[in-house]
Amino acid sequence: MKSSSIADQLGVQKRRAIDILNDMTDKGVIQRIGVNRSIAYAVQRGAQKSREVIDTL
Numbered sequence: 001m002k003s004s005s006i007a008d009q010l011g012v013q014k015r016r017a018i019d020i021l022n023d024m025t026d027k028g029v030i031q032r033i034g035v036n037r038s039i040a041y042a043v044q045r046g047a048q049k050s051r052e053v054i055d056t057l
Contacts, residue, residue, distance in 0.1 A: 002040055 007017035021041050024030045031044045 001042075006041070 003017050003021055004014055006021065007014040010017060010020075012020075021030065021032075025032050025041070028044055030041045033040045033042055
């Protein structure tokens, strides 16, 4: 998913969505795919306790 789609679904500004996505990427819950304007995010395979990580954000 693209960060703009995620921001729309969460009802937050795109900058806030990117901050959340960066935190989740750092914690290994999701992975960043692509570069620059073509970045998308996907759930990391084998991510453990992803719900616990999401709840801490």
